[in-house]
Structure formats: structure tokens, C-alpha cells
Amino acid sequence: MNVPQAETAVQVTELSKKFPNGPLALDRVSLTVPKGQLLSLIGLSGSGKSTLLRHLNGLIQPTAGSVDVLGTNVVTAGRRELRALRRNVGFVFQSFGLVGRLTALENVLSGSLGRLRGPRLGTITYPKALRREALDNLERVGLAAQAFQRADTLSGGQMQRVAIARTLMQRPSLLLADEPVASLDPESSAQVMDVLFRIVVEDQLTVICTLHQVELALGWAQRIVGLRDGQVVLDRAVDSLDQDEVMDVYRRVEPGQRSSQSIVDLQSPTSDRVA
Amino acid sequence: MPSDLLIRRPDSTTKVPGVDPKRRLTSDRVVMRIVLVALAVAVIWAWRHIEMSFSGLIAGFGDVQNLLGRMLPPKFSDLDDAIRLGLETLWMAVIGTTIAVVLSFPIALGAARNTTPHPAVMAVCRGIIVLSRAVPDLIFAAIFVRALGIGVLPGVIALGLHSIGMIGKLFADAIEQTDRVPREAVVSVGATKWQAIVTSVIPQAMPSFISTVLYRLDINLRSSSVLGIVGAGGIGFLMQANLRSLQYDEALGVVTVIFVLITLMEFLSAAIRATLLGGERTLVGRSAPRFSVGARLFGRVRRDHVRKDRPAARVDPETVRPPWTGELRMKTLYGLAFLVLIVVAFRSVSLNPGELLGAFDDVWRVTTRLFPPDFTTARDSIIDGIIESVAAALVATFMGALISIPLGMMAARNVAVNRVVYGLSRIFLLFVRGVPDLIVAVIFIAAIGLGPVPGTLALAFGTSGFLAKLIADAVEEINPTPREATFAVGATRSQEIVTSVIPQAMPAIVSNLLYALDINLRTSTILGIVGGGGIGFILFNALRVLELRTVGAVLITIFTVVYVIELLAGWVRKQIL
Numbered sequence: 001m002n003v004p005q006a007e008t009a010v011q012v013t014e015l016s017k018k019f020p021n022g023p024l025a026l027d028r029v030s031l032t033v034p035k036g037q038l039l040s041l042i043g044l045s046g047s048g049k050s051t052l053l054r055h056l057n058g059l060i061q062p063t064a065g066s067v068d069v070l071g072t073n074v075v076t077a078g079r080r081e082l083r084a085l086r087r088n089v090g091f092v093f094q095s096f097g098l099v100g101r102l103t104a105l106e107n108v109l110s111g112s113l114g115r116l117r118g119p120r121l122g123t124i125t126y127p128k129a130l131r132r133e134a135l136d137n138l139e140r141v142g143l144a145a146q147a148f149q150r151a152d153t154l155s156g157g158q159m160q161r162v163a164i165a166r167t168l169m170q171r172p173s174l175l176l177a178d179e180p181v182a183s184l185d186p187e188s189s190a191q192v193m194d195v196l197f198r199i200v201v202e203d204q205l206t207v208i209c210t211l212h213q214v215e216l217a218l219g220w221a222q223r224i225v226g227l228r229d230g231q232v233v234l235d236r237a238v239d240s241l242d243q244d245e246v247m248d249v250y251r252r253v254e255p256g257q258r259s260s261q262s263i264v265d266l267q268s269p270t271s272d273r274v275a
Numbered sequence: 276m277p278s279d280l281l282i283r284r285p286d287s288t289t290k291v292p293g294v295d296p297k298r299r300l301t302s303d304r305v306v307m308r309i310v311l312v313a314l315a316v317a318v319i320w321a322w323r324h325i326e327m328s329f330s331g332l333i334a335g336f337g338d339v340q341n342l343l344g345r346m347l348p349p350k351f352s353d354l355d356d357a358i359r360l361g362l363e364t365l366w367m368a369v370i371g372t373t374i375a376v377v378l379s380f381p382i383a384l385g386a387a388r389n390t391t392p393h394p395a396v397m398a399v400c401r402g403i404i405v406l407s408r409a410v411p412d413l414i415f416a417a418i419f420v421r422a423l424g425i426g427v428l429p430g431v432i433a434l435g436l437h438s439i440g441m442i443g444k445l446f447a448d449a450i451e452q453t454d455r456v457p458r459e460a461v462v463s464v465g466a467t468k469w470q471a472i473v474t475s476v477i478p479q480a481m482p483s484f485i486s487t488v489l490y491r492l493d494i495n496l497r498s499s500s501v502l503g504i505v506g507a508g509g510i511g512f513l514m515q516a517n518l519r520s521l522q523y524d525e526a527l528g529v530v531t532v533i534f535v536l537i538t539l540m541e542f543l544s545a546a547i548r549a550t551l552l553g554g555e556r557t558l559v560g561r562s563a564p565r566f567s568v569g570a571r572l573f574g575r576v577r578r579d580h581v582r583k584d585r586p587a588a589r590v591d592p593e594t595v596r597p598p599w600t601g602e603l604r605m606k607t608l609y610g611l612a613f614l615v616l617i618v619v620a621f622r623s624v625s626l627n628p629g630e631l632l633g634a635f636d637d638v639w640r641v642t643t644r645l646f647p648p649d650f651t652t653a654r655d656s657i658i659d660g661i662i663e664s665v666a667a668a669l670v671a672t673f674m675g676a677l678i679s680i681p682l683g684m685m686a687a688r689n690v691a692v693n694r695v696v697y698g699l700s701r702i703f704l705l706f707v708r709g710v711p712d713l714i715v716a717v718i719f720i721a722a723i724g725l726g727p728v729p730g731t732l733a734l735a736f737g738t739s740g741f742l743a744k745l746i747a748d749a750v751e752e753i754n755p756t757p758r759e760a761t762f763a764v765g766a767t768r769s770q771e772i773v774t775s776v777i778p779q780a781m782p783a784i785v786s787n788l789l790y791a792l793d794i795n796l797r798t799s800t801i802l803g804i805v806g807g808g809g810i811g812f813i814l815f816n817a818l819r820v821l822e823l824r825t826v827g828a829v830l831i832t833i834f835t836v837v838y839v840i841e842l843l844a845g846w847v848r849k850q851i852l
Contacts, residue, residue: 057463087465097460101478101555103597110474114465119473123597131595147590148597163460170464 008068009035009174009206010056015065017051017230025051027230028065033206035173040221041210042249048230049210053176056208057089058082070174087114090167090205092196094179096159100152104143104162107151108134111169130169137165141195157188161195168199175200177209181216189213193220214246306850318673321666325727325808335723335732342523342722349527357513357532364509365536366620367427367502368495371434373617374631375442375495376488382439383446389458390450390472404447408440409837410830412498413713413801414811416507417818418826422641427624428634430507434495442491449483450476482555489544496540500533501713504805505815508624510536514714518721530718534709541709551609645827653813653825660803660810661832665840667731667802667809668795674731675738675795676788682739683746683784690750690776692768704747707740712798716807730807734795742791749783750776789844796840800833 010033017026026048033039041049054060055067058074067074072085098107109126112134120126126134138144141161146154151162160180167175180196181189197220200207211217217224218238226234226249234249351357384390386400412433419429457475466474503511510533517526590598597603621627650657684690686704691697716733723729753776761775777784803811810829817825 059459059463083465083467085465086463089463091460091463093456093460095456097456099457099475099478101481102474105595105597110461110466111464113461113467113470113474116470119470121473121477123595128594132592135590135592135595144590147595148600166460166464 007035009033011068013066016063018063024230035206038207038222040217040224042217043227047227049227050178053178057086088173090170090172090175092163092177092180094182096163098151098159103148104151105134105147107162108165111166137168141165156184157191160192174206179210310847318669321669324666338722346523346527349531350524351528357529360510360513361532361536364499366623367431367499367509369620370431371495372492374435375438379439379442379446382443386447387450404440404443407436409834411797411801412437416502417505420506422637425506427508430502438491445487449480453479482552493544497711501711538709644823648827648831649824650828656813657832660813661836663727664799664809667727668799671731671734671738671795672792674735675742678739679742682743686747687750704740704744712737717805720806725806727808730802738791745787750780753779786848793844
């Protein structure tokens with residue numbers, strides 16, 4: 001049953017991760033994501049969302065359990081195999097992960113490194129076809145005019161859109177996004193999520209996105225998975241959920257079992273950002 | 276009225292819970308006291324050991340004045356020669372720095388925690404860095420002259436190998452301080468480790484790289500101007516020849532040329548730093564000097580990335596090439612200029628890279644002959660020599676500190692009494708810093724005679740300039756608010772300096788003092804080469820008679836002592852900062 005079916009993008013089985021000198025970050029997490037699904041991971045900071053996401057493209061190796069992504073066993077994959085997988089998996093970071101001193105275009109171009117041999121530094125070291133593709137991708141996120149502007153002069157929302165354009169260079173079939181809008185103000189957040197959503201639909205991507213704004217998650221995802229202390233405490237389709245149930249993930253009780261304690265211990269999702 | 280609202284005069288009978296009426300002795304206070312006492316004892320011991328005395332100081336002062344009288348006015352009868360050798364000195368510095376950069380790059384990548392392929396590689400690379408830093412370039416040069424013969428070649432290799440220490444260390448630091456996330460992002464698109472390093476780590480560290488290279492070029496010019504003393508090329512040879520034949524006015528002429536060269540280079544490198552790195556964060560030096568004569572001469576180049584109001588550049592969708600902006604033009608121009616400079620340097624000293632590579636073979640051969648080291652033949656003189664070197668360094672640092680703290684205050688714009696004092700102090704510092712320590716030592720020795728005292732005085736002279744500049748820079752960066760508060764209660768200028776400026780600048784002063792001690796120790800090990808006492812004398816003698824295994828023993832001794840003092844200084848710095 002561990003064999004991923006053709007229509008499965010991600011299959012995580014009994015995944016556990018313990019960092020040296022740290023608590024159990026993931027505790028027997030199992031998760032199957034079919035192709036084309038838009039899934040949102042929610043939970044307090046430290047609940048294991050980012051750790052789970054980083055297992056999916058092999059940035060972190062698990063302590064126990066198996067991870068299958070797009071037909072590749074991430075745990076046993078060799079370096080070459082892992083790189084081949086990463087080429088197909090886009091990753092969007094909370095802090096954008098742009099090289100500030102390079103131009104927006106150069107940052108986008110770096111998304112094609114998986115397809116190239118040898119190191120590159122500077123726009124003209126990339127083939128012309130890739131340069132055009134990079135410009136097109138900047139156009140898709142609405143930043144073609146800023147192509148030759150240094151990344152560290154862009155606004156936060158613009159930076160994240162450049163980062164999205166960078167993952168587009170990979171022509172990914174799976175997109176992992178780790179708190180893509182947590183560092184942004186509401187207006188830029190909405191812009192970035194719009195861009196992301198449009199691309200995901202146009203390109204028919206599978207998406208796993210960690211979010212802490214519950215309203216965003218509800219409005220955007222098809223399925224919501226809640227993590228607490230490294231364990232899955234909620235896994236439901238969005239249409240069968242209401243906001244209160246989702247909010248329970250952030251409280252100290254099991255979702256659906258409301259008690260008076262939850263009021264005392266109320267942790268609003270916004271405190272996640274502060275913490 | 277609640278009693279704790281009363282303002283009470285603190286006296287020993289008042290007990291505040293948790294606060295001892297006497298100042299609490301925290302562990303760092305204890306350390307500070309022990310260090311201070313130990314340093315004081317060490318300085319007193321050292322003072323007596325090298326037979327320094329106040330009467331001797333005054334007599335020495337008279338001797339130097341005497342010699343200066345015979346030096347002035349400087350004569351430039353072989354100015355052509357001096358300029359030719361001065362240029363040779365510059366080319367040597369350029370080539371030496373180039374060698375160091377080429378070698379440092381892989382070493383830094385191996386030594387940085389986040390790029391090293393393996394912990395063992397990291398240990399080896401860090402070992403190379405520590406070793407090459409601990410052995411002064413003049414010692415490298417003296418050894419290589421024996422292997423390669425008199426000329427430019429041993430000099431540039433010595434500069435190159437010694438500079439790995441600083442450049443490699445600072446490159447590695449810059450690499451370690453890069454942001455991790457962009458690299459993770461590039462790795463996650465399926466890039467290899469090297470692709471990720473080139474695309475995300477190198478661009479982040481680049482401003483620090485450039486700043487380090489410029490800084491080292493500055494230092495290497497000072498070094499290469501004295502390498503001639505051991506026959507390793509450059510203008511130092513001419514100065515010593517003049518001194519030997521007692522043509523003091525000619526010697527001062529040569530020193531003037533050296534001074535002009537060094538000062539010009541300092542302006543130039545400040546200007547390049549300002550234009551190339553303005554607004555960038557770097558590890559070395561203040562990246563964008565607010566006031567620099569050089570920057571004013573060159574003007575401030577428009578930095579595209581700082582100007583957000585700039586209309587978006589039009590992109591040619593066909594070629595997608597970066598637009599040829601002023602900034603890109605400037606960077607390309609500087610890049611080309613540096614390449615041309617390196618080529619010109621190699622051609623001017625008629626050195627071809629092949630010859631250089633071949634020379635490393637000889638260098639390796641002479642290095643292997645240093646082992647196994649022979650500690651027994653010259654045991655006593657090695658011990659005496661290293662003790663004398665340490666003593667000289669201690670006394671020189673102490674004397675330098677005595678002069679440089681007030682001098683540093685006068686040269687700090689925010690503390691100086693007025694603009695005139697500030698200007699004069701800065702000009703004075705420029706003069707002191709424009710003459711390398713070893714040249715001052717040679718002059719002092721010519722005036723006073725052989726021995727550790729003139730060597731120590733020369734070091735103290737150099738230290739006062741170097742330290743005063745660092746202190747002045749540190750003082751200029753202190754927070755003005757506590758100072759205003761002190762003035763507001765009616766304090767005088769001197770009260771204010773003691774209660775608010777010095778305490779604020781103290782960590783920087785102590786840290787720079789330790790740094791000066793570190794540098795002085797390295798320099799004091801080479802003073803013996805020009806007759807200034809210490810272990811350098813034994814080294815030079817052993818080299819002359821080709822007792823290379825004794826040279827090996829001296830090198831190991833120097834390395835050990837320098838390294839131990841560096842560790843000690845590092846520990847003290849950590850305790851008190």
C-alpha cells in the first residue's frame with residue numbers, strides 16, 4: 001500500500017523526525033496527496049509544518065518513516081536522483097530566499113540551474129532561451145519591468161513574486177510553499193496569493209502550502225491538514241469545515257472536542273506570527 | 276510616604292536587596308582585574324628586561340633629533356632610481372596580493388563551516404591560515420631569498436603566502452556570514468552544491484571580498500617597501516644602501532618617496548572603496564566613509580540600486596541583456612583596470628606566471644629542509660631572543676597606548692577641541708602611518724645604535740599612529756546622548772571625556788590594544804633582522820650560514836608564541852566585551 005498510485009503526488013508514511021538535542025518535530029505523520037490538490041498545512045509555529053515540507057524535497061532527512069514524492073523515494077534517493085526530483089518540485093520560502101545583490105532576473109534564472117551544468121554568475125552566462133523564459137516568468141508575476149533591478153530594492157511582495165517566478169523556471173508539477181505571505185502586509189499578501197493561485201490553476205499544479213492565516217487557508221485550499229506537536233490533528237476537505245473547527249488546531253484540545261479550557265488557553269492564529 | 280520613593284544618599288549602611296554596597300565582583304570584573312594586574316606586571320618586567328629607562332629615552336630622543344638634523348633636508352639625487360624602485364615596490368604588492376587572492380579563495384571555501392566539503396579539510400585549511408598569518412612576510416622573504424636568490428620573486432611569494440592568513444580568514448568569515456536561505460532556495464531547484472555556492476554565496480560575500488583585497492593591498496605596499504632589506508626586491512634596498520653609506524639625506528629622500536607612495540595608495544583605496552562599495556555591507560573597514568578626500572576627488576558614483584526613483588530600465592525581450600547602466604559601466608571599468616594592473620605588474624618586474632609556478636617548487640624544497648627542526652644548537656639564544664621579542668612588544672604596546680589614547684581623542688571629530696586640532700591630529704596620524712615600522716626602526720637604529728631599545732621605540736612610534744587612528748574611529752562612533760546628558764549637568768570637557776567618552780569607547784580601546792599587541796609581537800620578531808634585538812637576529816644569522824634546521828626551530832618558536840598570545844588575547848577579548 002506504500003506504492004504510490006499514478007494519481008498520487010505525495011505519499012508520506014509514518015514519518016518521524018527528531019533533531020539532535022531537540023524534541024520530536026514530527027511524530028508518525030502519514031499523508032497522501034493526490035495530483036492537482038491544493039492542500040494547506042496549518043498549525044502553531046513549532047508544530048512541524050516547515051519540517052514536514054522540507055522532507056518533501058529532501059532538504060531534511062527523516063529519522064523514521066518513508067517519503068514518496070512524484071514517484072521518487074526521497075529517503076533512499078541518491079544525490080543525483082534527489083536533484084532530479086527537486087527540479088520538479090518548486091519551493092517558496094517565507095523569507096523569499098533571494099540573493100539581494102543580484103537582479104530580479106538573475107534570481108529567476110537561478111531557478112533553471114537544475115537543468116544546467118556548471119556554475120553560473122551573471123545574466124549573460126545563461127543561454128538566451130532561458131533568459132527569455134525567465135523574462136516571461138517575471139511577466140507572469142507582473143514584474144517584467146523590474147527585471148534588472150537589484151532584488152534587495154524590491155518590496156516584500158515583489159520579492160516573493162520574484163521567488164515564485166524562480167520556481168516557475170523549474171516548470172514544477174508540485175509546489176511547496178512555506179508561509180509564503182507571513183512576512184508581508186495584508187495588501188501584498190493578497191497580491192501574492194492571487195498570483196500564486198492563478199498560476200497554480202493555469203499550470204494545474206499540486207500545492208502544499210503552510211499558512212497561519214486561517215481565513216486565507218479556508219478561502220484558498222481544497223483540503224486542510226492541521227499539525228500540533230508534530231502530529232496530524234485535523235485532515236478534512238474544506239467544504240466540510242467551519243472556521244471554529246480550524247481554530248481548534250491552535251487550541252490545546254482535539255478538534256471537535258471543545259471544552260472550557262480552550263477559552264482560557266485561547267491562542268489566536270496571529271500569535272503564531274509573533275511567536 | 277513609601278520609603279523607597281525617598282532619594283537616599285548611598286552609603287554603606289543602606290542595604291538594597293541583591294546589591295552589595297561595594298560594587299559586586301562579577302566574574303568578568305575579576306577577569307578584568309587579573310588581566311590588568313598581569314599586564315602591568317608584564318610591562319614592568321619587560322621594561323626592565325630590555326633595559327629601557329627614562330634617561331635612556333631622553334638620550335635616545337636626542338640621538339634621533341641629531342640624526343634628523345643630518346637627514347634634513349632630504350636629497351633626491353637618484354630620484355629616477357627611487358621612483359623606479361618605488362614602482363617596483365607597488366608592482367610587488369599587486370602581484371603578492373594577486374597570488375594571495377588566488378590561493379586564498381579555495382582555502383577560504385575549505386575553511387568556512389558552511390562550504391567546506393569535510394571537517395578534515397576545514398581543519399587543514401584553518402591550519403594553513405593560522406600558520407601563514409603567524410610567520411611575518413619578512414621572514415618568509417628572508418628564507419625564500421636563500422632558495423631563489425636575490426630579487427623580486429622571493430618577495431612576491433613571501434607577500435602572497437603571508438597574506439593568505441588575513442585574506443583567507445576574512446574571506447572565510449564573509450562566506451560564513453552569508454544568509455543561508457537563498458542558498459537553500461537555489462539547492463531546492465535542483466542545483467549542485469557548487470552551482471549554489473557560485474550563485475548564492477559568492478555574490479553575498481563579494482563586497483567583503485573586494486574590501487578585504489583593497490585593505491590587504493594597502494598593507495602589502497607597506498610590507499613590500501621593506502622587503503628590500505633582506506634582498507627581496509623593492510625600494511627598501513635603496514634606503515638601506517644609503518644609510519649604510521651614511522648618506523642620511525639621501526635615505527630620507529627615499530623614505531619620502533615611500534611615504535608618498537603609501538599615502539597615495541591609501542587615498543586611492545579609500546576612494547575605490549567609496550565608489551565601488553558605497554552602501555554595501557562589508558566585514559572590513561567602514562564601507563562608505565562619510566568623509567574621504569579620495570571620494571571627493573573621484574566624486575560619488577551614482578549607485579543605481581540605491582536610487583529607487585529610477586525609472587525601470589527598458590528590457591530588450593529579444594536578447595534579455597542587462598542594460599548598460601552607469602553602475603555596470605563603472606564595475607566593468609574597475610574590473611578591467613584591475614586586470615590591466617595585474618598584467619602591467621607582471622610585465623614591469625619581468626616575471627611570467629610560469630616562472631612563478633616553478634618557483635613554488637624551490638620554495639617547497641627549502642621548506643622541507645627546515646625539518647626536522649634543530650632546537651639544541653642554538654637553544655639558549657632562541658629562548659633569550661623570543662623573550663626579548665615579547666618584552667619589546669609589551670613595552671612598545673604600552674608606550675604606544677600612552678600616546679595614542681590622548682592622540683586618538685584629539686583626532687576624533689566629535690571629541691576634538693576644535694577643527695584645527697582635529698585636522699592637525701589627523702594629518703599627524705597620516706604622517707606616522709605613512710612610514711612602515713621597520714623603516715622607522717632602521718632609522719632609529721642608525722641614530723641610537725643596535726639593540727632592543729631603538730627597535731622598541733620604533734614599534735611604539737608606529738603603534739601610536741596605528742592605535743590612535745583606530746581609537747579615533749571608534750570614538751567617532753559612540754552614542755552622543757550620554758555625552759549631552761553629562762554636559763547638561765554642567766560637566767567640564769575633561770570631566771565629560773572621562774565619564775562618558777572613555778567608558779563608551781573602552782571596549783573598542785581594549786580590543787584594539789590587544790590587536791596592537793598581537794601585531795607588535797609579530798613585528799618584534801623581525802626587528803632583529805635590522806639589528807633591533809629579539810629572535811629575528813638568530814633567524815637571520817642561521818639563514819646566513821644555511822643552518823636551515825635551526826631556522827625551522829626559530830620558526831616553530833615564533834609560531835608557537837605568536838599563536839599562544841593570539842589565543843590569550845582572543846580569550847581576554849571574549850571575557851571583557
